[in-house]
Amino acid sequence: MSDLGRTIEALLFLSAQPVSAADLAEATEATAGQVAEAIELLREDLGEGRRGVVLREVAGGFSLASDPASEEAARRLLAKPRTPPLTQAQAETLAIVAYLQPVSRPEVARIRGVSSESAVQTLAERGLIEESGRSRFGAAIFKTTELFERLFGLAGLDQLPDPSRFDPTPEDERELRERLLKAGEQRAEP
Amino acid sequence: MSDLGRTIEALLFLSAQPVSAADLAEATEATAGQVAEAIELLREDLGEGRRGVVLREVAGGFSLASDPASEEAARRLLAKPRTPPLTQAQAETLAIVAYLQPVSRPEVARIRGVSSESAVQTLAERGLIEESGRSRFGAAIFKTTELFERLFGLAGLDQLPDPSRFDPTPEDERELRERLLKAGEQRAEP
Amino acid sequence: MTVAELDLDLDVFAGPFDLLMAVVLREEVSLLEVELGEVVVAYVEHLEREGELELEVATEFLVLIAALLELKSRLMLPGAEEDAEELGPEEAVEELLARMLEYRRYREASGALVERFEAARGYLYRSASLPTELRRVAVEAATAVYDPERLGAALGDLLAAPPEVDTSHIRVTVSLERRLRALRDALARRPSFDFDEQFGGEDRLTQAVTLFALLELYRKGEVTWKQSKPFGPIEIRKAVASNS
Numbered sequence: 001m002s003d004l005g006r007t008i009e010a011l012l013f014l015s016a017q018p019v020s021a022a023d024l025a026e027a028t029e030a031t032a033g034q035v036a037e038a039i040e041l042l043r044e045d046l047g048e049g050r051r052g053v054v055l056r057e058v059a060g061g062f063s064l065a066s067d068p069a070s071e072e073a074a075r076r077l078l079a080k081p082r083t084p085p086l087t088q089a090q091a092e093t094l095a096i097v098a099y100l101q102p103v104s105r106p107e108v109a110r111i112r113g114v115s116s117e118s119a120v121q122t123l124a125e126r127g128l129i130e131e132s133g134r135s136r137f138g139a140a141i142f143k144t145t146e147l148f149e150r151l152f153g154l155a156g157l158d159q160l161p162d163p164s165r166f167d168p169t170p171e172d173e174r175e176l177r178e179r180l181l182k183a184g185e186q187r188a189e190p
Numbered sequence: 191m192s193d194l195g196r197t198i199e200a201l202l203f204l205s206a207q208p209v210s211a212a213d214l215a216e217a218t219e220a221t222a223g224q225v226a227e228a229i230e231l232l233r234e235d236l237g238e239g240r241r242g243v244v245l246r247e248v249a250g251g252f253s254l255a256s257d258p259a260s261e262e263a264a265r266r267l268l269a270k271p272r273t274p275p276l277t278q279a280q281a282e283t284l285a286i287v288a289y290l291q292p293v294s295r296p297e298v299a300r301i302r303g304v305s306s307e308s309a310v311q312t313l314a315e316r317g318l319i320e321e322s323g324r325s326r327f328g329a330a331i332f333k334t335t336e337l338f339e340r341l342f343g344l345a346g347l348d349q350l351p352d353p354s355r356f357d358p359t360p361e362d363e364r365e366l367r368e369r370l371l372k373a374g375e376q377r378a379e380p
Numbered sequence: 381m382t383v384a385e386l387d388l389d390l391d392v393f394a395g396p397f398d399l400l401m402a403v404v405l406r407e408e409v410s411l412l413e414v415e416l417g418e419v420v421v422a423y424v425e426h427l428e429r430e431g432e433l434e435l436e437v438a439t440e441f442l443v444l445i446a447a448l449l450e451l452k453s454r455l456m457l458p459g460a461e462e463d464a465e466e467l468g469p470e471e472a473v474e475e476l477l478a479r480m481l482e483y484r485r486y487r488e489a490s491g492a493l494v495e496r497f498e499a500a501r502g503y504l505y506r507s508a509s510l511p512t513e514l515r516r517v518a519v520e521a522a523t524a525v526y527d528p529e530r531l532g533a534a535l536g537d538l539l540a541a542p543p544e545v546d547t548s549h550i551r552v553t554v555s556l557e558r559r560l561r562a563l564r565d566a567l568a569r570r571p572s573f574d575f576d577e578q579f580g581g582e583d584r585l586t587q588a589v590t591l592f593a594l595l596e597l598y599r600k601g602e603v604t605w606k607q608s609k610p611f612g613p614i615e616i617r618k619a620v621a622s623n624s
Contacts, residue, residue: 001240001241001242003259005242006241006242006257006259006260007242007257007259007260007263008242009241009242009243010242010243010256010257010259010260010263010264011242011256011260011263011264011267012242013203013242013243013254013256013506014256014264014267014268014510014511014514015267015268016315016505016506016507016508017272017315019267023267024267026266026267027263027264027266027267028263029263029266050191051191051196051199052191052195052196052197052198052199052200052201052202052203053199053200053203054503056503063505064203064505064506065503065504065505065506066200066201066203066204066503066504066505066506067196067200067502067503068501068502068503069193069196069197069200069502070196070197070200070201071502071504073197073200073201073217073218073219074200074201074204074217074504076216076217077201077204077205077209077213077214077216077217078204078205082501083501085494085497085498086493086494086497088490091490091491091493091494092486092487092490094490094493095486095487095489095490095492095493096486098489098493099486099489109444110447111479111482111483111486112483112486113404113444113479113483114444115397115441115444121304124279125279125304125305125306125307125308126307126308127308127309127311127312130277131277131278147308147312150505151497151500151501152493152496152497152500153496153499153500153503154496161489161492163485163489165488165492166484166485166486166488166489166492167481167484167485168481168484168485173477173481176477176480176481177473177474177477200504203506204504204506205508206506206507206508206509255511256511261513261514264514265514265517268510268514268517268518269517269518269520269521270518270521271518271521271522273525273526276526276530278534281530281531281533281534282534282535282537282538284531284534285531285532285534285535285538286535286538288531289531289535301538302538311507314507314509315507317509317510317515317518320509335519336519337515337518337519337522340519340522340523340524341522341523341524341525341526342524342526342527342528342531343524343526343528344528349528350528350531350532351528351529351531351532352532353532353535353536353539355532355536356532356533356535356536356537356539369539370535370538370539373538373539373540374538
């Protein structure tokens with residue numbers, strides 16, 4: 001392992017936050033190219049299933065994390081409760097904030113069709129979203145946090161899957177339209 | 191690297207404190223002999239000069255540490271404290287710790303009326319607060335750090351703004367802690 | 381209480397308001413079957429019981445119920461008398477459809493996010509504090525960037541007990557029942573009248589509820605009305621009983 005690789009591993013070990021390639025280059029006084037090369041080797045060394053620690057690219061930087069295989073033992077040792085799963089309401093709210101950010105709470109409610117107060121509050125408490133200001137009408141507007149990217153294993157927001165992937169198929173759409181029209185007609189001609 | 195070796199590496203990576211061989215055996219559900227053997231191999235893998243992280247045997251057990259060779263680079267990287275603007279949740283949590291320290295996490299939650307785990311964690315990661323022990327009931331208790339005083343330009347904690355300036359009921363003579371808790375309770379039961 | 385928890389007991393639906401909105405968007409209940417007037421009545425009754433009005437919650441309710449009312453009224457009203465710029469039932473279908481499709485997209489996206497979350501949940505990060513010698517460095521390099529006043533202000537916010545809610549201004553006196561009666565009384569006196577002339581002197585809330593009541597009477601076939609241009613006068617006319 002090269003000196004630069006060792007130093008980078010040490011820096012990632014020490015830092016509680018993901019470290020960007022630029023910050024690594026500055027701290028190690030190496031060029032961007034050298035850092036990229038060292039990272040590449042480190043990525044192999046610390047690939048899934050190789051050691052107890054893996055290299056992750058999250059939230060705009062690099063970070064070390066324990067391998068999921070050791071999760072159970074880690075919970076026994078550290079007596080840490082598992083992060084609670086997301087409820088459906090939280091997941092929908094988070095998806096809307098992630099794709100449309102910055103977005104206001106009324107906008108979230110408009111799309112979901114339900115008041116989303118408690119989901120927004122819980123997500124903010126869990127540190128997954130945060131207020132990023134106020135809209136013209138005084139409503140709080142929200143964006144996702146760095147912790148969100150870390151917990152979802154995203155190197156950046158551009159890694160979210162293309163939302164058009166989730167659009168209903170034209171057949172679904174046609175069927176739904178026909179059903180709605182039919183209901184309207186029945187009503188209009190009693 | 192064996193599965194046991196990988197798990198032990200992961201456990202030492204995650205734990206802030208040294209871990210004893212007995213605790214490792216319990217967490218990994220392995221025998222003392224298996225753990226000793228795995229540690230031996232790990233010691234070779236993570237010997238001085240091999241990687242960025244070294245295995246240390248200290249009083250009380252084993253721990254991972256960054257290689258001393260990387261200290262200068264670590265200074266350059268970590269000498270820049272991260273100081274993004276505080277969110278409202280972080281500001282409230284920090285204010286409670288600053289004025290009431292030492293204060294336990296459950297107490298913070300009671301005063302704010304919401305679980306404040308992610309705010310506490312972020313503040314700790316940024317070095318503004320730190321654990322200063324455990325309460326009688328095992329809850330972590332927190333105080334502010336020297337870095338906190340530097341970042342707020344305070345020569346000492348007695349330089350915090352006088353709370354009575356922000357106090358809505360200055361004629362009330364009760365203790366700050368008691369009044370914060372009371373207001374928190376009132377918020378919690380609308 | 382939040383809008384979401386408003387408890388409803390309607391013909392086609394019993395449960396919290398939140399769920400009603402959700403089942404409409406999820407196409408489990410037809411909007412045409414839902415008596416929205418009852419929803420409003422339930423909310424007003426709730427306000428009456430609680431005796432307090434949380435502005436943000438009330439606003440959210442109005443936004444949601446207004447959207448539902450608009451969609452439903454377009455679905456219900458015959459298209460012939462619509463103004464050109466108004467949406468007819470077909471456009472209303474398109475709009476409801478667009479909203480359902482938009483909602484579906486994010487519901488699907490949320491599923492993908494949950495999968496990602498589950499996959500990433502096993503990776504644990506280290507959160508140990510820095511070794512002492514390095515912590516020293518960070519402290520030495522630190523300069524004042526935060527204002528202590530921010531902490532004082534946050535503490536002040538926390539010290540403030542929630543204000544007693546002043547309910548004097550929201551004596552809820554507008555009931556849908558009573559507005560129905562007012563409309564019927566007016567119709568009993570004369571077969572047609574102008575809305576503004578009759579109710580223009582009432583406060584805005586009363587006028588709004590009267591409009592809801594009017595929709596209800598229209599649905600029951602008791603009245604018809606005419607408005608020749610947007611924001612123009614509304615002429616209300618007793619319906620001619622054709623078969624009774």
